[in-house]
Amino acid sequence: MQFHSVIFLFAFLPLSLLLYYAAPGRAKNAVLLLESIVFYGWGAIKFLPLALFLAASGYCFGRLIARCKGQKPRRAILLLAVLLQIGTLLLFKYGSYLSQLLTRLVQGEALSVFEVLPLGISYYCFKLVSYEADVYMEKCAPEQNMVTFLTYVLMFPQIIVGPIMRYRDAASFLHGSGKRCQTERMEEGVKLFVFGLAKKVLLADAIGQLWSEVRTGIGVENASSGLVWLGVIAFSLQLYFDFAGYSEMSNGMSRLFGVECGPNFDRPYQARSITDFWRRWHISLSGWFRDYIYIPLGGNRGSAARRVFNTLAVWVATGIWHGSTLNFLLWGLYYFVLLNIERWLMRHVSKHLQHRKRYQAVQHLYTLFFVVVGWGIFAASGNPVSVGLLLNKLFFFQGGISAAYYLRCYGVVLSIAVLDCTGMFGWFWDKWERHMVLRSLCVGALFVVCVAFMVGGTNQTALYAAF
């Protein structure tokens, strides 16, 4: 069940909100947990026991770590917990490869259990590790109530695509029973949810058709360089609107359930450097890698070589977290190289020029260029598009199918997407702060159009079913 499905919007969500609002303060977490279990079971019932087991193990490890304060086994317990959770994640992410490898060696049957990645496993495993590490570093007290903890880990608004909210940020909301349904929070929640839905169904899905057609319909090998550039730009926009849209829906729903979570995206395509881009893109994941890999490895302290190694570790982890094919590792290394170049070689140039307006435009263009090329590497996950073929098409100009038709067909939607990336719509929204009725009508109309696009996506005329 996805957030932009009919069943979620017109059955699960209203029922969940009604039950949650009707439940007394003390029972709210239990109700939210129950709803999250139903939500998870609906989409991936066979992985529900695994999710419950890992979440329960996190609760136990947290309490054990806290109980062993000042004792030797404390570190071992943390390592065991991380090994269990990250090990399970790696097993599912790379299990099918290992299984196929073993199958070839012993000529047996591949294990089918690893063929599907359990719903949300990357997100809830990272939540668990952040919780255990925070308890270990005494940044937060362990949760005493199992129901509250399971609610934090499995909360359905965050289970599909995060954000990876820290327990220390969520605890105050989950413990406060009386102030959850504040109108201001709900207003913000509604706005985020509808805008997120619009980003997903009006922009991401529409733009996604362009890249999908270039990739699998006509094939990158038949496309001209111009069309491949257009396709990769479309993919960059699709990825942003898809992910940011889902994150906003998630944050919006969390607010409707009384939990506030910081933004996961902050207009990343307005960044003026690669470093700035990663401060704005998938903020909860970048923060996780910084706090639980980069800083524990030493962070900026130590020699230059050590800092480079720490950055390498983070980017290798970021690459393989996103996917199991080689292009994701390459994509991680690409950012490792770019960030190091930016940090060590361009610092002096930036210092002198950063306040000049013209230079700011160059900074934007430089960032966008490398980010879009990066998304090209990200998208080239093997068959039918390899990284080599894609880069060849991008940088050695070649003829082929022209981009003209796609510019005509997708021009308006691409322009709207680009304008949204500049923050223009947000600026208008802020301008209308006092016009609540106008704002409400806009959100209502946008919601109806989103539903129309959701339903329109299921319009399947059967050419040969009846004649």
Added chain:
Amino acid sequence: MKKFWKADGRFPCLTAVFFLLLFGFSFLNLFAPRQVQLEMENRMAAQFIPPTADTVLNGTWMAHTEECMEDQLLLRNCFIDLQCFVDETFLQKTEMNGILLGKNGWMFTKQLRLSDTEAQALEKNVGAVERFAENSAVPVTFLLAPSASLIYPEMLPAYSSGERSPLLDENALLDEIFARLQMNMAVVDLRECFRANKQEYLYYKTDHHWTTLGAGYAYQQFCIQKGLEPILPAPKERIEVPGFYGTHYTKTRCQNAESDTLFYYPGKARMTVYDVISDAQFSENAAAPLIAAEKLDTHDKYSAFLGGNHGYAVIQGKGYEGSILVVKDSYANCLVPYLTENYQTVGVVDYRNYAYGLNSLIENEGYDEVLILYCVQSFLTDTRIPMINRPPAAE
């Protein structure tokens, strides 16, 4: 209550509008009339089924229930219309749901250049027809109807035709197929005739089929190829049925689409529809007219021709040319009535509802010749065509 919403001194207008839409629509949807058929989509609507332990554990019940919610949603058609309106008017899209929105209300099937898989499927179909003709004891004629986009390229959306467009070069494809097949069989190439008569109403603008007039030109070309005298009904006999919105329309739901007018010639010929039992074994199911008049009142008017697609049907004609077996897709449905003027018996096989080789059928029923008639799109995608060469099942 006042305290609840007056946290910042303002009525939570945004939340109220959203909750009204969310809860109000969800509540009303509970009482939405159950749909059996989605007429605009030519398919049955999914129905709610009770869960069982197995279907819940393997997830099929959940998937089915999601599909039901979509199909049974209140105002489903209005939402689809709204999406098309926004796409067409605000987003200025030139294609929707695989249909190109051309000039002057024309709609065309979007056929991209062939992928490797499609090229392999095409090769199988061409090879199957070639092999069938080589081994056939009776003469075979092959008729591949060109797409409307090939005859009316000037009506395509901007930049969608030409050497660097993403669309299939159908002209080159037909050249290739015809060059290969005409060594073993008679091939009817309609391109020249259709281009010469393109000012006439050859294809529906809102549907993927040719019109009865287009089929009539195809029939005349077939007769020329076979050395027959085309016998065309008098124009005064034709009956027009306005208000036809075809499959292209139902896929796009364009607000400014103009309806097509379908026409037919009423005749007295009767068709016997058979149930297929096994290879060349049939039982008589029903006798029916060539035009199922009751379907002209439904949305899917084209299905009036031959009453839809039957696995095997036989029509007693008025002609003296012996018998012909037509192996076909739905394009043939409005051409077959013309053939009854020349042939004594017209057999019709549709491989969507038939799964045996043709040799036993030709031998048992004594057909004198075979016409294989498809449109380009079906010939590219139909994976059942190779079944024409299936050997008879062992007794």
